[in-house]
Amino acid sequence: MFRLSVVIPFLTLLISVLILCLLGPKILLPRQISISVPDELDDLSLFHKAIAAETTFPKHPSHKKLRLGSATVRPPKIAFMFLTNSDLQFSPIWEKFFNGTKPVDPHLYNIYIHADPSIKISPLMGVFKDRFIPAKRTQRSSPTLISAARRLLAHALLDDPSNSYFALISQHCIPLHSFNYFYNFLLDTQKLSRKMEFPSYIEILDESDSLLDRYNARGENLMEPEVKFEEFKVGSQFFVLTRKHSLMVIKDRKLWRKFRKTCINVESCYPEEHYFPTLLSMEDPNGCTKYTLTNVNWTDTVDGHPHTYHPSEVSSQLIYDLRESNSTYSYMFARKFSPDCLNPLMEMEDSVIFKD
Numbered sequence: 063m064f065r066l067s068v069v070i071p072f073l074t075l076l077i078s079v080l081i082l083c084l085l086g087p088k089i090l091l092p093r094q095i096s097i098s099v100p101d102e103l104d105d106l107s108l109f110h111k112a113i114a115a116e117t118t119f120p121k122h123p124s125h126k127k128l129r130l131g132s133a134t135v136r137p138p139k140i141a142f143m144f145l146t147n148s149d150l151q152f153s154p155i156w157e158k159f160f161n162g163t164k165p166v167d168p169h170l171y172n173i174y175i176h177a178d179p180s181i182k183i184s185p186l187m188g189v190f191k192d193r194f195i196p197a198k199r200t201q202r203s204s205p206t207l208i209s210a211a212r213r214l215l216a217h218a219l220l221d222d223p224s225n226s227y228f229a230l231i232s233q234h235c236i237p238l239h240s241f242n243y244f245y246n247f248l249l250d251t252q253k254l255s256r257k258m259e260f261p262s263y264i265e266i267l268d269e270s271d272s273l274l275d276r277y278n279a280r281g282e283n284l285m286e287p288e289v290k291f292e293e294f295k296v297g298s299q300f301f302v303l304t305r306k307h308s309l310m311v312i313k314d315r316k317l318w319r320k321f322r323k324t325c326i327n328v329e330s331c332y333p334e335e336h337y338f339p340t341l342l343s344m345e346d347p348n349g350c351t352k353y354t355l356t357n358v359n360w361t362d363t364v365d366g367h368p369h370t371y372h373p374s375e376v377s378s379q380l381i382y383d384l385r386e387s388n389s390t391y392s393y394m395f396a397r398k399f400s401p402d403c404l405n406p407l408m409e410m411e412d413s414v415i416f417k418d
């Protein structure tokens with residue numbers, strides 16, 4: 063004879079074990095988001111619209127119009143594209159960047175924000191109001207971060223033909239110089255008048271310890287034949303692209319077909335650090351400086367995250383150090399900073415960060 067008091071706990075245990083075995087892997091491992099067909103079609107129609115509109119826009123307003131005299135001047139603009147999956151912690155600093163003691167001419171920039179729909183953004187004032195573009199979910203180690211960046215590029219291309227440079231910025235980024243310094247660096251009027259080709263500022267590197275693992279993250283040799291291992295590059299996710307290169311990125315179908323595949327080896331899966339440098343180095347290597355304008359500190363990296371600066375490290379010397387680069391020009395942005403760095407950074411806005 064079974065006694066009920068023994069059978070019931072036993073059955074409960076058995077059922078619990080069964081449930082855990084069936085659902086456990088789904089609960090314990092965060093599942094990679096794959097991109098659904100409707101989402102993909104949605105993006106494609108946006109890209110088509112932006113590509114089609116480009117042919118109707120007047121030719122690159124930056125060079126031509128500037129020389130027609132001040133009456134018809136339509137200066138080139140910079141599109142600032144914020145990619146975020148948390149609150150925009152440093153929005154007061156960016157607010158000051160755009161609208162500091164001397165407000166910046168609003169005709170020199172546009173702002174676009176792609177905020178992950180799952181997060182709640184605190185009410186933002188001023189320059190950030192109404193600058194949100196329709197966003198979709200993003201996740202680390204998945205191609206969704208590439209999609210979000212391409213969505214930002216397409217919206218910015220479509221929105222304003224005067225957008226001439228497209229800067230991708232994260233919520234952990236801070237500016238290291240004033241808006242005017244950045245604008246004059248990118249759109250140097252001497253370069254404009256000499257009709258020099260404008261480069262894109264994107265890091266393109268051939269080497270990294272784990273490059274082969276990253277190449278095979280979707281499966282052994284799966285990137286072939288579109289991308290050979292020699293063509294596979296690595297670089298910073300955050301870039302400043304020209305209009306020509308931004309169009310190139312949203313026109314691409316060939317590489318995206320491969321990069322949109324989910325990874326088998328999630329540990330080596332950083333699609334957004336490979337897609338843009340690989341594509342641009344295949345299509346126009348000489349049009350890119352191969353340097354990024356965003357300083358990231360990879361010393362003592364943990365779990366694929368760069369060093370995060372905390373308030374005790376924030377000083378004017380840190381800002382000066384972060385500007386130093388190995389190229390001929392200064393870094394313009396830096397990441398990552400913890401949210402509680404906001405106050406110490408704000409204290410040195412006028413005396414250090416925005417002082418040219």
Ligand SMILES: *[C@@H]1O[C@H](CO)[C@@H](O)[C@H](O)[C@H]1NC(C)=O
Pocket residue numbers: 161165187188189
């Ligand atoms: C920007 O600066 C102008 C001029 O000082 C001011 O009128 C405006 O309110 C400022 N906007 C924000 C959002 O601070």
Ligand SMILES: *[C@@H]1O[C@H](CO)[C@@H](O)[C@H](O)[C@H]1NC(C)=O
Pocket residue numbers: 359360361362369380383384
């Ligand atoms: C980079 O991070 C390391 C610690 O990970 C730190 O010691 C170093 O000072 C940082 N570099 C700069 C320029 O702040």
Ligand SMILES: *[C@@H]1O[C@H](CO)[C@@H](O)[C@H](O)[C@H]1NC(C)=O
Pocket residue numbers: 386387388
């Ligand atoms: C410059 O390059 C050298 C050698 O590659 C490297 O050790 C150094 O950290 C770099 N400095 C900066 C500021 O990037």
